Amino acid sequence: MKHPFMGLMPVLLLAGCASIPADHGFSRVQHDTQTRGAPAIATAADAQTRDQVDALLSRPLSADSATMIALLNNPDLRITYARLGLSGAEVLRAGRLSNPALSAGLGFTGAVGAVTRLTYGLAQDFASLLLLPSRTRYAKAQFARTQMQVSAAVLRKAAEVQGDYFAYVGARELAAMQQQIAAALDTRARLAQRYYQAGNISALELYLQQSQAMQAQLDALRANAAATQARIVVNRDLGLGADAPQWTAPRRLPLPVSREDDLATLQQLAQRRRLDLQAADTDVTALEHFLDATRTYRLLGGLTVGVDGERGTDGVHSFGPTLALELPIFNQGQSRVLSAQSLLALARAQRASLKLDIANDVHSAYARMDAARHLADVYRRRYLPLREAVLNSTQQEVNYMLKSPFDLILAREQEFDAYRGDVEAVRDYWTARADLSRAVGTRLPSDARIGDRTLPDEAPLPADIGRLKGRDKTDTQGPMSPSPSMKAMPGMSGDDPRQMDMQHMDMPAAPASTGGAR
Amino acid sequence: MISRRTLIGGLTALTGAAASGLMKTAHADANATPASPGIDDRGGRPWVPVWTPNGRTLPYKRVGGVKEFHLTAAEFEHEFAPGCKALCWGYNGSTPGPTIEAVEGDRVRILVTNHLREHTTVHWHGILLPNGMDGVGGLTQPQIKPGETWAYEFTLRQAGTHMYHPHADEMVQMAMGMMGMFIIHPKNGYEVPVDRDITIMLMNWALHPGTRRPDPSVMTDFDLWTLNGKVYPATAPIPVGLGERVRVRFGNLSMWNHPMHLHGHRYWVTGSDGDRWPRSAWKPETTEIVAVGQCRDIEFVADNPGDWAFHCHMAHHTMNAMSHTLPNPIGVDAGAVEKDLNTLLPGTMLMGRNGMADMSAMRGVQGPPNTLPMMMGKGPYGSIEMGGMFTVLKVRDGLKPGDYADPGWYHQPPGTQARRVAFDPRWAVSSGMAGTQMSDDGGLAHPGDAGMQDMPGMSHP
Numbered sequence: 001m002k003h004p005f006m007g008l009m010p011v012l013l014l015a016g017c018a019s020i021p022a023d024h025g026f027s028r029v030q031h032d033t034q035t036r037g038a039p040a041i042a043t044a045a046d047a048q049t050r051d052q053v054d055a056l057l058s059r060p061l062s063a064d065s066a067t068m069i070a071l072l073n074n075p076d077l078r079i080t081y082a083r084l085g086l087s088g089a090e091v092l093r094a095g096r097l098s099n100p101a102l103s104a105g106l107g108f109t110g111a112v113g114a115v116t117r118l119t120y121g122l123a124q125d126f127a128s129l130l131l132l133p134s135r136t137r138y139a140k141a142q143f144a145r146t147q148m149q150v151s152a153a154v155l156r157k158a159a160e161v162q163g164d165y166f167a168y169v170g171a172r173e174l175a176a177m178q179q180q181i182a183a184a185l186d187t188r189a190r191l192a193q194r195y196y197q198a199g200n201i202s203a204l205e206l207y208l209q210q211s212q213a214m215q216a217q218l219d220a221l222r223a224n225a226a227a228t229q230a231r232i233v234v235n236r237d238l239g240l241g242a243d244a245p246q247w248t249a250p251r252r253l254p255l256p257v258s259r260e261d262d263l264a265t266l267q268q269l270a271q272r273r274r275l276d277l278q279a280a281d282t283d284v285t286a287l288e289h290f291l292d293a294t295r296t297y298r299l300l301g302g303l304t305v306g307v308d309g310e311r312g313t314d315g316v317h318s319f320g321p322t323l324a325l326e327l328p329i330f331n332q333g334q335s336r337v338l339s340a341q342s343l344l345a346l347a348r349a350q351r352a353s354l355k356l357d358i359a360n361d362v363h364s365a366y367a368r369m370d371a372a373r374h375l376a377d378v379y380r381r382r383y384l385p386l387r388e389a390v391l392n393s394t395q396q397e398v399n400y401m402l403k404s405p406f407d408l409i410l411a412r413e414q415e416f417d418a419y420r421g422d423v424e425a426v427r428d429y430w431t432a433r434a435d436l437s438r439a440v441g442t443r444l445p446s447d448a449r450i451g452d453r454t455l456p457d458e459a460p461l462p463a464d465i466g467r468l469k470g471r472d473k474t475d476t477q478g479p480m481s482p483s484p485s486m487k488a489m490p491g492m493s494g495d496d497p498r499q500m501d502m503q504h505m506d507m508p509a510a511p512a513s514t515g516g517a518r
Numbered sequence: 519m520i521s522r523r524t525l526i527g528g529l530t531a532l533t534g535a536a537a538s539g540l541m542k543t544a545h546a547d548a549n550a551t552p553a554s555p556g557i558d559d560r561g562g563r564p565w566v567p568v569w570t571p572n573g574r575t576l577p578y579k580r581v582g583g584v585k586e587f588h589l590t591a592a593e594f595e596h597e598f599a600p601g602c603k604a605l606c607w608g609y610n611g612s613t614p615g616p617t618i619e620a621v622e623g624d625r626v627r628i629l630v631t632n633h634l635r636e637h638t639t640v641h642w643h644g645i646l647l648p649n650g651m652d653g654v655g656g657l658t659q660p661q662i663k664p665g666e667t668w669a670y671e672f673t674l675r676q677a678g679t680h681m682y683h684p685h686a687d688e689m690v691q692m693a694m695g696m697m698g699m700f701i702i703h704p705k706n707g708y709e710v711p712v713d714r715d716i717t718i719m720l721m722n723w724a725l726h727p728g729t730r731r732p733d734p735s736v737m738t739d740f741d742l743w744t745l746n747g748k749v750y751p752a753t754a755p756i757p758v759g760l761g762e763r764v765r766v767r768f769g770n771l772s773m774w775n776h777p778m779h780l781h782g783h784r785y786w787v788t789g790s791d792g793d794r795w796p797r798s799a800w801k802p803e804t805t806e807i808v809a810v811g812q813c814r815d816i817e818f819v820a821d822n823p824g825d826w827a828f829h830c831h832m833a834h835h836t837m838n839a840m841s842h843t844l845p846n847p848i849g850v851d852a853g854a855v856e857k858d859l860n861t862l863l864p865g866t867m868l869m870g871r872n873g874m875a876d877m878s879a880m881r882g883v884q885g886p887p888n889t890l891p892m893m894m895g896k897g898p899y900g901s902i903e904m905g906g907m908f909t910v911l912k913v914r915d916g917l918k919p920g921d922y923a924d925p926g927w928y929h930q931p932p933g934t935q936a937r938r939v940a941f942d943p944r945w946a947v948s949s950g951m952a953g954t955q956m957s958d959d960g961g962l963a964h965p966g967d968a969g970m971q972d973m974p975g976m977s978h979p
Contacts, residue, residue: 184862190855200846393728393886395866400885401877401892402727402841405859405868412863 019095020088025147026081032151032275037443038158039068043081049073054245057238061249063162063434066238070161071154073239080153087146094139097132100124100306107313114313121322123306130300134293141286148279152441155275159438161237163431168230169253170427175223176251177420181413182216188409189213209406216413253426256373257449263366266440270362274441277358280351287344294340298333301326358439365436372429379422387415568619568701568715568767569922571754571909572746576616576698584627584671587618589640591684591696592633598725598742599752602890605731606695607634613695613747614719618682620674622705627671630662634691637661640670641685642700644791644813647672655686662686677704678793679717679767679813693734695747697721697771704794712817713762713919718745720808720830720907722772727839728886737773741839742890743830743906749838750908751895756828757925758820759917765817770808776835779805780818780911782826789815805831820913825897825928830907838890838905847871875903898927 021027030041042049053073056065071077100122107117128135192209195201235244271277304324311317394411397403437444568575578585589609596606596613609615620626632638639661641653651672655661662668680700684691699717721744724736745753758764765788768778786800791813808814829836847870852859856868869876877892885891895902914925939945 187855187858187862191852191859194852194855195845195847195850198848198850200848200850205845395863396884396886397727398866399883400727400839400889401844401869401874402839402886402889404841404844404847405866406845408863408866409859 042072066165091139118311121308127303145279148275152275163434166430171227171230175227178220178223182220184413185213185216255453270440291340299328361439369432375425570617587628590631615698617699622677631667632662643681681769690734712765717767720770727889743835753909755910760915775809776830779831782822785816785818826911836908
């Protein structure tokens with residue numbers, strides 16, 4: 001006998017063929033992140049990845065190489081990647097038909113000559129079959145959404161790593177400046193000691209000088225500690241532990257780029273490229289379809305179609321189809337529809353909120369970057385030349401014994417202090433910029449101009465003049481610890497990317513005589 | 519027969535010509551030879567005209583029987599020495615203003631034009647005149663407003679060394695440089711005539727380093743001290759002939775007393791702004807204090823040839839601007855700190871460990887703009903290390919009368935100059951000469967020790 005359900009089998013089998021890519025959708029993540037400027041991701045710590053990471057660690061870190069290492073090496077992201085698998089499982093589950101149910105029964109009578117009653121049946125839930133396409137589509141949309149969210153998480157992580165990197169290099173440079181300041185005041189205090197030994201200043205005057213020097217030493221110690229902490233944060237970002245190779249970083253941050261992106265352009269870029277926004281869009285679209293399907297099939301509760309057969313106790317076979325249909329009398333699926341509607345409304349509201357967040361996020365990061373950039377500009381072009389002029393004028397007066405070497409050292413220390421402000425401004429610029437990149441959701445177009453403002457090496461910062469000869473190796477232990485005598489100057493690398501814009505102050509114009517009768 | 523009128527007219531014409539000649543040379547260089555000895559038109563007695571080093575005499579014109587002078591008060595640029603100029607206030611473009619020279623009995627009219635931006639007056643210091651001519655603003659006259667010209671007119675009935683200066687906003691106007699000398703010759707001449715008559719105004723300035731304008735609110739901490747508005751080495755040397763009788767008249771409108779000291783000679787103080795002293799009141803000095811507001815005449819015969827320092831004996835007054843708040847560098851051994859200092863500030867040197875003589879020897883260091891080094895001046899034997907109220911009296915044989923040109927440096931004849939006896943710092947000890955001989959009480963000198971213990975033929979006390 002031809003079993004009718006045999007004809008259904010191919011349909012059933014084909015209908016159950018929802019699948020996910022073999023790599024759990026990872027290639028899409030790679031594509032999405034790399035088109036937004038992120039480097040390649042590794043999902044497992046294999047030998048090839050290890051070699052890549054080691055090669056990158058052997059050179060001084062840059063923001064880009066730090067990001068590369070993090071995306072290859074940091075296990076945190078693998079937590080995120082696992083979500084892909086979980087979501088994939090959902091897809092698989094959603095795409096599969098529920099299995100048919102086979103029933104069989106035996107009935108024993110006590111009567112003589114009676115045959116054991118046999119009942120059998122095969123039932124298949126058809127409601128799920130009808131709903132299968134929409135459920136599959138929904139699950140696939142959710143999968144795509146998960147892929148986007150994972151990509152967004154990767155990009156956020158990359159921006160975070162960059163921000164931490166800039167914070168570290170900045171902290172280290174600040175610590176070096178504090179050391180310069182402390183060393184200058186220490187020299188001053190030791191000179192005062194000599195004056196005191198000669199009997200030329202009072203003990204009070206000496207203590208005052210030594211107190212100032214000690215205060216600066218305390219500030220330097222604090223700055224060193226902060227730099228150490230910042231280094232550990234980067235270390236963690238790179239996925240390195242306590243036994244990891246000691247990596248190095250440049251001594252200075254580069255100059256701000258020559259020309260920034262336009263804010264309006266970045267806003268548009270953010271709305272187009274932010275992956276979490278695209279995920280929200282996907283979510284809304286999927287829920288719209290889901291709502292449609294729920295509405296369409298709201299009266300459909302359960303529908304089971306099957307076949308049933310029986311061999312009675314009299315040996316008579318009977319066979320026939322079965323149908324079980326849920327009647328929508330007490331409930332027409334309102335709760336399901338309401339649920340779907342609410343989910344859609346929620347998703348829409350979340351998307352609107354996210355759009356606002358993105359726009360203001362971009363604006364906020366841009367404003368911070370712009371403010372820091374302007375600060376750094378004013379420091380470099382106006383304030384630092386002024387402090388240099390103070391130093392030069394003080395030197396002139398010292399030459400004529402109108403001011404003392406103490407005044408001169410103080411002028412120098414104040415110059416260093418001004419440099420500290422500049423370093424802070426540049427660090428704030430780069431950390432804000434990393435944040436901006438995160439807010440826009442893609443690498444900034446102006447990143448192409450990083451490093452286009454370079455400065456001649458022969459124009460050292462005045463701070464460089466303080467370095468001792470032969471101590472310009474790049475740092476390998478992190479921030480220098482201040483030596484007890486405070487005589488050690490931190491080694492400065494010879495390649496200085498920054499120059500002071502030394503505008504010479506105009507001398508006052510020669511006085512115009514009001515003239516008398518001659 | 520030339521009538522007296524014609525004679526007077528002729529002499530007047532001559533004087534007028536000489537006066538106009540003087541007018542032309544009024545702004546000539548200070549060290550130029552002044553006009554030939556003036557001829558007084560009262561009886562023809564010759565006075566040696568007063569010479570104002572670095573300055574000039576104010577010309578006059580005859581109007582009726584009156585000598586009419588013209589002073590213009592204005593702001594102008596004054597040079598204290600090459601490398602230091604400032605906006606000062608003065609008369610006729612100079613500080614001090616031109617010297618007014620007249621004779622006892624003259625009727626003088628002095629026109630004063632005010633080109634300052636505030637009112638002014640002129641007071642005639644020490645001169646006996648009607649109250650209304652005294653020039654005290656608010657008290658004897660309304661002030662001369664900017665732009666106005668006023669006339670002071672009075673008959674001179676005394677002889678001596680006097681001054682003129684404002685008496686309106688007096689502290690400021692004087693601090694900015696407004697002053698000048700007023701010399702009155704006696705109508706009957708000097709019983710002891712001099713061959714050279716020189717006038718010097720003493721003044722102080724708060725010209726802070728790096729600035730271009732004197733600060734009039736400073737009362738005690740001045741930067742520059744001047745003779746006739748100049749600091750050494752821009753002070754003109756005073757050449758006098760060997761054997762000449764010289765008079766130097768000081769006026770002091772600074773805010774400090776100045777003990778004026780002359781080397782190589784003893785002089786007599788012969789007058790003040792109370793006029794010439796009788797001979798019985800003359801006193802011998804080599805250092806005479808000219809107090810604030812005073813004048814002093816000194817006279818001497820220049821009988822000692824050579825280049826003689828002539829200066830205020832307040833040591834800070836022969837220095838240019840210096841700090842009075844510097845931590846004392848003397849005796850400070852900076853040791854290794856100096857190296858660190860050089861690392862911190864390349865090219866910095868610590869100065870003053872052994873004294874400040876190195877200051878004047880330093881070449882090529884740059885000071886603040888418009889500021890003079892503390893000590894300056896180079897003589898034939900090295901740096902002179904002076905500034906401020908310092909000049910040189912140059913006594914030379916064979917100088918012509920009235921020749922005030924710098925005759926150059928004096929060449930001390932052989933045998934009349936201090937000579938070196940030894941290079942070795944241990945020389946005095948090894949030769950047994952006292953002074954460095956260490957005795958049991960730690961080297962203290964005792965009276966009677968001086969140089970005699972180990973001289974041959976001398977027994978111990």
